[in-house]
Amino acid sequence: MDTRKKIKTDNNKTKHPQYGMVVDLDKCTGCGACSVACAVENNQQPATPDMCSRTGNTWRMMYKVKNGEPFPDTKAVFVPMFCQQCDDPPCKYVCPQNAVELDPMTGIVAQIPERCFGCRYCHAACPYEARYFNWWDPKWPEGMEKTLNPDVSPRMRGVVEKCNFCHGRWQSARAKAAAEGRRELREDEYKTACQESCPTEAITFGDLRDPDSKVSKLVKDPDTFTILGRLGTKPKVFYRTTRSWVRRTVDRDIYSENKEKVHG
Amino acid sequence: MDKQLQVRGTTRMEFRKFITYLIPWFIVLGIGLYAMYLVFRYGLNHTNMDNRFAFGLWIYFDLAIIALGAGAFFTGLLLYVFKREEFKSVINSAVIIGFICYSGAIAALVVDVGQPLRAWFTLYRPNAHSMLAEVTFCLTLYLAVLAVEYVPIVLKNRKLKQIPSFLVFEFKLHKFMPILAGIGALLSFFHQGSLGGMFGVLNGQPFSFRETVLVFPSTFFLFILSAIAAGPSFIMLTTWLVSKISGKKLVTKNVFMSLGKISGILLLVYVLFKSIDSLYWLNKTSPAVGFTVADHYGYAPFGIWILLLEVIVLGLIPALILINKKFREKMHWLLTGAFLACAGIALNRFVTTIQTLSLPTLPFADFLTYSPTWEEVAIFLMVIAYGVIVYSFSFRYLPLFPQERELNSK
Amino acid sequence: MFPWVHEFRPELGHLIFTGGFAMVFVIVMTTIVIVFKKVYEIYKQRAVEKIAWQAAFEDFPTFNKRCRYEISGLFNERTCNNYFDCRECAVNKQLLEKGIPEKALAAAGDDGNTEIFGLNIPLDRMYHRGHTWVKQDEDGNYLVGLDDFGKRLIGKPENIELPEIGSKLHANGTAWKVKRGKADTRILSPIDGEVIETGDPEKGWYLKIKSEPDNVDTSHLLKHGKEIKAWFMKELERLQFALATDGVGASLADGGVLIDDLPKSNPDADWDGVYGEIFLEP
Incomplete structure (x- = not known):
């Protein structure tokens, strides 16, 4: 029985689930387990000494954001940044060879490495710096290729991934x-690697269309926001914090301004 | 034999001297080819680009030389379609400069992309919404048109034209130049514009995002305007440079003055629209998404001075120099104006590519700087050396300047 | 782009985009195909030489394209737009029908002087602007030779490449080729016709051209004494100009007469350039 009630979104009228994520910045400790789990799950090439934080491959970049105050008032928050799965993705719009597509089945922005020729125009288009180019030929230490995930194909040099x-x-x-004769997935059937690996359960993932899902309840929380929401890319990844300094630092859309509107 | 290949009635430096002069350029070309091998063999990790600074020296260089190479199509348009006969004396040179600029840009692009062998995908299944797809189509077709325009000049080589069929082919092809010039202009308008549009559509980058006018972002039109404003100036500068190096008078001064006048008028129009566009963007477009002037010009070294330098010192001033007849009549003013105009367009392309990527968009990202590796510089210089070599051979063996013989008589 | 490609979407924007480029591609390709077709047609009509001359003519600076009637003073200013082929020139036809050149040039008479600056210009023959002359022989066929001006310019050529007997020549096509030192040039044929005999510098003529059943059309050649002399004066001017170009300014005259073998007396001048200028091969 399908109990799902449809949520109206602006530009996607399909009946299919639209997956989204909420990251609770108050729970995140910046341990980086999600990045490691992601790398293992998605067959990312191991870093070599030549790589730096901006040329190596990780689909989840961990930012340490400080409040800018001197000691002892220094405070820091960790912000994992990854593809925000925009509903209006600028990268899809700019790709000359259709290597980026918005999957109507899931709402996921798909990067198709087989079509990509590595012009990196999408890097320039993405405001979240969430795209990664294979600057090196991927190499795994001997024996390690046996640990590769058979469900995910590794990418070659010179293409973009995310x-x-x-x-x-x-x-x-x-x-x-499908083997059990179902078309729809249950909420607990599809989990991302980062979500599963997070020790503090800071990551909530699920169908934004389903009003009963944890994630769509969290999205309605006034403390949940998108980063750079005003650019109009309609991200499906949300962040949540109750700390006002975090909100002010991380959310560009001036916090106080929004507050005034809410109360006024 | 060497003399037999040169244009009748012109003198060129001795063959040995010519080769000696080319040797350094061939060395630069060789180093560039080695760098190219490294990039193709080992990947783009030989550059200093990274995931955020995904475009570097090469893309900047492409945008700049494509803008400066616009002189080719614009002079062709003026000569063949608008029948401005005085440009007959520079058209051959302009076509070759255009060919060098475009083929050089494509060479740099081929190194720049990660999988150049897949570039044909764009032609086969393009994303019609992508400005880059439009650029790829236009560049490919326009390079073909430029090559077809280059062929008649090559066939005019003294030895080649002794083969009557070559001369006949050249003659008949020449009759179709207005069509090719028209098509070339159409393609050029689109790709010059699309190169600007490429950055104007980036709604994720408030520094380069612009309002849309008739489905295209405003930078689409600004890039066309700036390219056709700088193109004639660049033709003037290169002709003057060749004239200085060879020690020959190549065209009459009135041609220079015509080029300068056209450049000046277009540059003035461009500066006007660029100012309106900048003001609108700083006061409306950008604040609407929460980005203020300080977000764009608050990071050293890219202060507001860079905008003022671009619009006033390298925009308004050369425009005023070039539209003023008194200044135009003096050669040094004319050349100063042309040089400033070209520098202004080069700076505009720099700001569009490099500053866009330098500025942080994420509230917690840093301002980035980037400096190219030796491989990037070597390939950049390689394209320049390639241009110098192609032009030198063309100048030596092909009739580029029909007025040359007349102007160098006593 | 193509309908058979996976996920082709016939959206309006997409159709305009790809249609536009397809159109441009078709236009460029059609242009090239048409050019090849035209070249093929020219081959079939055996008009290659004619078109090649026309292509060369278009490269002349304007002052090299003066109409013969400007030189002889009938017009103040007129630039030839018929590739020096007066047979196809409407203006020439009109003038000839009214008999104007006859009256103005022949009636002015010539003083019987056949020498300009030591150049020997016999007036019993017709001159072509590429410095050849045509004269009807006793047997009715035409003799073709190099005029005195041309002779002195070339001097003693090292190599002369004459056409084979039986080959067809076209007016303004290549008649023969000469080489002198580092310079070489082709000499334009003054008339149409078949070569029946070849001569050499010693004989004073180079080619004998078969007379067709009717006489060959020679209306494009310079005939009248006044016209011929005016033209030679202009040619001397052009020679001066050609020699002044680039460096060595050669002295042409030796006591008022043109030197016999010009290249020999001025070996440093750019004779290649001069030949190109005078023999109309840019």
Whole structure:
């Protein structure tokens, strides 16, 4: 029985689930387990000494954001930044060879490395710096290739890649459901690697269309916001914090201004 | 034999001297080719670009030389379609400069992309919404048109034209120049514009995002205007440079003055629209998404001075120099104006590419700087060396300047 | 772009985009195809030489394209737009029908002087602007030779490449080729016709051209004494100009007469350039 009530979104009128994520910045300790889990899940090439934070491959970049005050008032928050799965993705619009697509089945912004020729125009288009280019030929230490995830194909040198909400996991979950004769996935069937690995359970993931899902309840919380929401890209990844300094630092859309509007 | 290949009635430096002069350029070309090998063999990690600074020296260089190469199509348009006969004396040179600029830009692009062998995907299944797809189409077709325009000049080589069929082919092809010039202009308008549009559509980058006018962002029109304003100036500068190096008078001064006048008028129009666009962007477009002047010009070294330098010192001033007949009549003013105009357009392309990527968009990201590696510089210089070599050979063996013989008689 | 490509969407923008480029591609390709077709047609009509001359003519600076009637003073200013082929010139036809050149040039008479600056210009023959002359022989065929001006310019050529007997020549096409030192040039044929005999510098003529059943059309050649002399004066002017170009300014005259073998007396001058200028091969 389908109990799902449809939420209206602006530009996507499909009946399919639209996956989204909420990251609770108050729970995140910046341990980086999500980045490691992501790398293992998605067959990311191991870093070599030549790589730096901006040339290595990780689909989840961990930013340490400080409040700028001198000691002892220094405070810091960790912000994991990854593809925000925009509903109006600027990268899709600019790609000359259709290597970026917005999957109507899931709402996931798909990067198709087989079509990509590495012009990196999408890097310039993405305000979240969430796209990663393969600057090196991917190499795994001997024996380590046996640990590769068979559900995810590794990418070659010279193409762009990024977070796809563990699309391989979605496919295997679908296959399993289909074997049981179901078309729809249950909420607990499809989890991303970062979500599973997070020790503080800071990551909530699920269908934004389903009003009963944890994630769509969290999105309605006034403390949940998007980063750079005003640019109009309609991200499907949200962040949440109750600390006002964090909100002010991380959310560009001036916090106080919004507050005034709410109360006024 | 060497003399037999040169244009009748012109003198060129001795063959040995010519080769000696080219040797350094061939060395630069060789180093560039080695750098190219490194990039193709080992990947783009030989550059200093990174995931945020995804475009570097090469893209800037492409945008700049494509803008300066606009002289080719614009002079062709003026000559063949608007029948401004005085430009007959520079058209051959302009076509070759255009060909060098465009083929050089494509060479740099081929190194720049990660998988150049897949570039044909764009032609086969393009994303019609992408400005870059439009650029790819226009560049490919326009380079073909430029090559077709280059062929008649090559066939006019003294030895080649002794083969009657070559001369006949050249003659008949020449009759179709207005069509090719028209098509070339159409393609050029679109790709010059699309190169600007490429950055104007980036709604994720408030520094380069612009309002839309008739489905295209305003930078689309500004890039067309600035390219056709700088193109004639660049033709003037290169002709003057060749004239200085070869020690020959190549065209009459009135041609220079015509080029300068056209450049000046267009530059003035451009500066006007650029100012309106900048003011609108700083006061409306950008504040609407929460970005203020300080976000764009608050990071050293890219202060507000860079905008003022671009619009006033390298925009308004050369425009005023070039539209003023008194200044135009003096050669040094004419050249100063042309140089400033070209520098202004080069700076505009720099700001569009490099400053856009330097500025942080994420509230917690840093301002970035970037400096190219030796490989990037070597390939950049390689394209310049390639241009010098192609132009030198063309100047030596092909009739580029029909007025040359007349002007160098006693 | 193509309908058979996976996920082709016939949206309006997409159709305009790809249609526009397809159109441009078609136009460029059609242009090239048409050019090739035209070249092929020219081959079939055996008009290659004619078109090649026309292509060369277009490269002349305006002052090299003066109409013969400007030189002889009938017009103040007129630039030739018929590739020096007066047979196809409407203006020439009109003038000839009214008999104007006859009256103005022949009636002015010539003083019987056949020498300009030591140049020997016999008036019993017709001159072509590429410095050849045509004269009807006793047997009715035409003799073609190099005029005195041309002879002195070339001097003693090292190599002369004459056409084979039986080959067809076209007016303003290549008649023969000469080489002198580092310079070489082709000599334009003054008339149409078949070569039946070849001569050499010693004989004073180079080619014998078969007379067609009717006489060959020679209306494009310079005939009248006044016209011929005016033209030679202009040619001397052009020679001065050509020699002044680039460096060595050669002295042409030796006591008022043109030197016999000009290249020999001025070996440093750019004779290649001069030949190109005078023999109309840019």
